[in-house]
Amino acid sequence: MKKSIFVALLFIFNLSFSQNKERRSTEEQIDQYIENVIEINEIPGAALAVIKDGKIIYENYFGKANLEENKAVDKNTAFKIFSTTKLITSVGVFQLIETGKLSLEDPISKYLENLPQEWQETKVKNLLTHSSGLPDIVQFEDISFSLPYTEKISLLAKKPMQFEIGNQYRYNQTNYLFLAKIIEKITGQSFEEYILKNQFPDAKSNAFFLSNFGQITPNGAVRYNYNIENKKYEKNNYNSGPDSHSANGLNITLSEFIKWNKNLDKDVYLKKETKYSMWQPFPFANNTDRFAYGWEIVPVNKILSYGFTGGNETAFRKFTNNDVTIIFLSNGHKYSSLYVQSQVINHVASLVDKTLTDGYLLAGEKINQDFLKLEISASLKNYLAIKKNHPDWNFEYRLNTIGYTLMNNGRLNDAIKVFELNTKENPKSGGAFDSLAESYFNDNQFEIAKQNYEKSLELSPDNSNAKEMLEKIKRQLSKKS
Template sequence: MKQTLFIFFFLNISHLGFSQNNNKLKIIDNYLKKVIKSYEIPGLAVGVIQNDSIIFQKYYGKENLDSDGKVNPNSLFRVYSTTKLKTNIAVFQLIESGKLSLDDKIAKYITQLPKDWEEVRIENLLSHSSGIPDFARYDSIPADTSANQVLQWLSKEKMEFLTGNQYSYNQTNYMLLAMIIEKISGERFEEYILKNQFSDAKNKVVFSSNSLEKIPNRIQKYVFNDSLKQFQKLLHIGGLRSHAANGLAISLPDFLQWSLYLTKNHFLKPNTKKMMWTPFNYANKQDLFAHGWEITKTGKVTSYGFSIL
């Protein structure tokens, strides 16, 4: 599968050992041009952060295949499941302020849950170890179904596995986290995220899991149809229930600023980040995942992030 538009964020490249800054930037630019040509990518926005500073920021190609508009600093990219990282930050901000705990059972904040769900805790939602049915696997649930209606629907289904036993990627977990954030804060999930993480964003930051919604400057996502040998627009509609999992659209400058704020402890204290990035203790002793963050090791460098398009 090909996708027309990507955003790459290299949060730590210090181990690459470039000798001169200009040579470094040229190497990055040449590499990206080769990638664009090899994968036939019509549009790309790339930022590189090294040692807490933005050292590279560049835009390539077109915003969409229907016009000649160029990708630029105002272009809004849907970051899909990287949205979950913003939800993670919100959860740990509430933990840091003493309003929430990883050990809290979700039944403390959401009423009328099925009996099998009552032992699920906040840490199980973040680590995808809840065992709760994933609404994304049920095509029969309409996109405009409210979160409470989704819960009623899923309550008729069996648990997928024993809570805490294993990792299983699940969109329902993040719908529940959004509901809990709203319950504690008294604000809409989207408003809470924008106020606490993007209050000084240079460009508009928006939430919408509707691929058909017309939003100024938002980049169109395409998928490549191998049979037809052509790109086709993604037409998926996720609804409000999906905002905490995949709804964010943001410009590259604002994403880079968010990354720097996270690195420099603007959002969370160092000990809180350490807690967030601590691996969850799965009962099967096989899976490796932190509290909402994937753990990746490259040589001696350990990275934390997440993105499933």
Template sequence: MRVFFKFFMIVFLLAQSNFYAQSIELKIDNLIETKFEADNPGAVFLVAKEGKPIYRKAFGKANLEMNIAMQPEFVFEIGSMTKQFTAVAIALLEEQGKLNFQDEIIKFIPDYPTQGNKITIHHLLTHTSGIKDFTKMKELRKISKNNLSPKELVDFFKNEPMDFNSGEQFKYNNSGYIILGYIIEIVSGQSYEDFIQKNIFDKLVMIATYYASHEKVIKNRVSGYHNREGYVNNDYISFTLPYASGSIMSTVDDMLKWQNAMDTNKLVNSKTKQKIFTNYKLNNGEEINYGYGWHIKEISKSISLEHGGSIFGFKSMGVYLPKEKIYVIGFSNCDCNSPTQLTKDIATLFVDE
């Protein structure tokens, strides 16, 4: 009788688990299918629990002209999710003793006009430097197709008036991460591309993650689109402009490797990780809901570590719930159709359960 009861309980629990998995899958499908239609630019979504995928699907088209259906392993431009990699690259150099988060940027770029401010690496990482965001400058269109060196790009915006004194406000700022990329090159003696390839992509076996290139043949590269009274191919921009603030391409599978590495301290130690995921404050003590390369927010009162990305033709969003150990990542190949809210809605399913 006891053996039968144990057998019954095992069968019952397996059935319950299978029913739950099917129920969650159906709920996620229903959320995504309302936004991404079969014949339009599409998306890929992955959900992982405790580091293992439990949902991984593609929707819509990867290329409209060739009528190619989207596949889960396809490569997308991830835009500002690049900032996570730049922040960790800085953290690696900090662990090696080659810089400190509190170092002033003039230690590395002596001629940078700080306009009376003490601007630190910490300020750049947390978007509290006050430096003008170069993507908001009208002159950007004139150089958008030019291949610039990091120094030339920094020179493009460095003499602009400050938006505010360092540490007084939080204002999302791509210029800060351009300077961080330049500092990585100065300190390491390598290009930004080579540094992240050797110290992050190769180490984590992220075989489908790249510093973006228009010239390089990249297997499974997805085409990007705008919707301007109908779908059109995405505008050209030199990847030397988004640079360390937005020039990485990846897959949802490689991004799970990345998330798992952060979760298990594979790249940086626990002390450094704590600094990365601290909710920092302004000079007046107000929290900014941002650490180093990640927003620190809440979903249904559960802590959420997240970041999105937007670059011509592409949108991306990743959400990690540390308590539930749930990671949701979504990529879209039309900047008209963001996966941001969907990833949060999917994550909410696991908080509410």
């Protein structure tokens, strides 16, 4: 063998060995990270995939799909993906747009009957972007999921609009109910038939619609809620009915979701130009909100990503410029208000592609984890160290969420300390003082609660909650006198 050929082969071997070693290192880092997340948040079961440059560079399964049967999560486990379903619905809508059967500019009255006059000018684009201003059907106790569709809409039609059409973003389940009905009107098929036929034709039991979380299926992961009083997980029996399938009903295995992403990337479902138009930001009239046509736009280290999350348990995100897609599925976690699924996506992205390392987001995740697993004095110390190095970083919302998480999990004294910290960090925030007052009220420290509600009202004169609570405290104190 000639020396030049030998050197070339040796170079290729060393390059391949180096790449495999780097890949193993990344896989090990992700494994270690996910296992830590599962332990801290006490997640029953989970699955994660990372696709980069069209190749699956990570796919793994963790924990239990069914605690009662001790059934492990594996390739055949179908997770409920909740509102992540909306991504699939959006693709289904754009398939109709691409074939000329539907337009973003079409008024919904073209397809839906018996709508109030003030709904008439709502357009398909407003449904996709949550800019419709329609009353949200899940917000009203008198509109039961079990009612027939026509009765639901008759009741909903009597509710007030939330805002002027197109003005702003406000997440709303009515939007996706109407998108499903529009799809059915145009295709003559049920929503489920249309989606499965056009996006999952060979999926069989790997993708199906079911919004009854209490109904156990052979390969489905059980959805769990953590019972704070019993300190254990319990099956979730919530049933929002077939009408919500377009919003939260898809059950899918990780492997099938990977296939779906591959087809999306290879322009099987949509032409490239149609797909990218789906990811364009909608021009909200308030010039403040940012959301695409059914897809959330998330900046990570100033690099935009597109996707959605569901049930505080699942997430799908594409970093289109970096050719990275991350899919995270789980079936419950103890601290549902801390958006663990989004943190996982952001953290794993940083392990896979260093340009996606966002110091602020990673610091926020560390703050969450510290307050959950460390003594309160240590977590406060760590937080102050982060702020010392980055005084411009604002964590008001995060501290508030952590405070409520601790309070709701029986750590009231620790919650008070976190809320106190938040008022010191944000002395002009009426919301911060309102939360601190609530924690004192729950601790029966009514005088201090009163002082903080008064401070909250001073900073935020329109705070109706503070006004109501001050009246409530007044009644409590009068009982003692």
